[in-house]
Amino acid sequence: MKILVVAPSLRLGGLENSVSTMTSWLADAGHSLTLVLCYRGERFYELNDKIDVVEPGFSLSARGKVYFYLSWIRFVRHVIKSKRPDVILSYGDYHNSLVKLSSSFLQVPVVVTDRASPGLKFPLYMRLIRSLTYPKCSGVIAQTQRAALVKKELLKKGVKVKIIPNPVRSFEPSQKVDRKKVVLAVARHYHVKGLDRLIKAFSRLDAPEWELHIAGSLGPETQKLEKMVQGLGLSDRTKFLGSVSNMGLLYSSASVFVLPSRSEGFPNALIEAMSLGCPSIAFDINAGPSEIIQHGENGLIVEDGDIQEMSNAILQLIDNEGLRLSMGHNASKLSNDLNLKSIGEKYENFLKSFVVN
Known part of the structure; x- marks a missing residue:
């Protein structure tokens, strides 16, 4: 598969941790990965060398957020057209709707995954945008049963919802240490x-x-x-x-x-x-x-x-x-x-279900 992944950044954080872990596993599994970052900046997490990372050539400026996000939508749309992925995987509660807007009329399935609490109260404008864009996505990944129930209330019947928790990333083997107080x-x-x-x-x-x-x-x-x-x-x-x-x-x-x-x-x-x-x-x-x-x-x-x-x-x-x-x-x-192989295969199979051979 040619997979285009969109994420806010690779700074220190739980979402970024999941992005780096899952994209690296998918690349090792033989898939072609392009990672599009929303913001330029320092990267805390390392990535598989096989992953093509694309960043915008601009940043949030004095022109304000509206101008930035409109520019970002055009930027992502250009990347989608040039990379021609089989499927798009988008991370981030606030950016998933923008990714769906970026891919409008391009006939590429979009799978989104929210990472925040399902009880998070979004501003009115975000609730409106999500209510318009999420039902048009091909699939949604929820991390918990509670999150899946909340998403189903937002979606049309034809949108697939899959519960896939985060994987536990592997740590370098370390020498046995005594636990401290x-x-x-x-x-x-x-x-x-x-x-x-x-x-x-x-x-x-x-x-x-x-x-x-x-x-x-x-x-x-x-x-x-x-x-x-x-x-x-x-x-x-x-x-x-x-x-x-x-x-x-x-x-x-x-x-x-x-x-x-x-x-x-x-x-x-x-x-x-x-x-x-x-x-x-x-x-x-x-x-x-x-x-x-x-x-x-x-x-x-x-x-x-x-x-x-x-x-x-x-x-x-x-x-x-x-x-x-x-x-x-x-x-x-x-x-x-929650081992990486098991969770990775669940992601892989769910994304494959949207790819037309």
């Missing part, structure tokens, strides 16, 4: 990631030997989080690690992983931590964690927003090494269910 979170410093909730929960622990480590790129919440840590007297027990290249080692050396997000689609950090045997805790938000964590078996689910219950759950794992070991062992089985 560390509670780990991995997230960008944005309000939706809920790091403030985790810091508050950690501050209530009676566990002075334990540290809180937060990996992830800086963002609009950085100063607020740093002030919160200082104000709660946690400066000597909390480390902001920034972007980390060797995530496998980080997951393998932590004793507890926490996902404190307010909203998620299908969190990569959670499945990565679990696949490497790190017992995990998450709030019961509207989608994602509850379809990954089996409460009491491979992790713990906490009522959304209950800071004290989150603190209690962390303390439960801190105080019980045997429970951490058993949950970590069960969590590591996730790597079998």
Whole structure:
């Protein structure tokens, strides 16, 4: 197949992680891949050398967003015409509609995949554009059962919907390391990631030997989080690690992983931590964690927003090494269910179903 993939960027992030992992697998499987990026910029994730990467020669400027997106639609349409793909795969809640507009009347099937929470409330203009463009797509990939139900309400009967979760990316084999007295979170410093909730929960622990480590790129919440840590007297027990290249080692050396997000689609950090045997805790938000964590078996689910219950759950794992070991062992089985080959073949077969031989 000749597959044209469209994604916002290859910066640090869950969507970008999925894009780099899946496109590289499809290229290794023998397909011709062109990756069109919406924005120019630094790339955090590496790609298979077989993938042709195309970026716009312009950026968001003083002329404003409307001018930029109109130019971007023309740019993507030109790429589609020149590459003549068999199928288009588009990532990104805000860009999928623009990709469908770019491909109008070109007779190329478009498969879109949203990555945010199915409960996300879009601005009115985006809801209108999605209601007009999504029913005209050939297929939609949803990450969870909840997301699939929401999408079906938006689509016509003829549009195929397939539930395909994110794969667990493979990590370089590392030397066996002992787990440290560390509670780990991995997230960008944005309000939706809920790091403030985790810091508050950690501050209530009676566990002075334990540290809180937060990996992830800086963002609009950085100063607020740093002030919160200082104000709660946690400066000597909390480390902001920034972007980390060797995530496998980080997951393998932590004793507890926490996902404190307010909203998620299908969190990569959670499945990565679990696949490497790190017992995990998450709030019961509207989608994602509850379809990954089996409460009491491979992790713990906490009522959304209950800071004290989150603190209690962390303390439960801190105080019980045997429970951490058993949950970590069960969590590591996730790597079998979400291995890259299995998920990659599901993507491959779904895309093939739209290609006319």
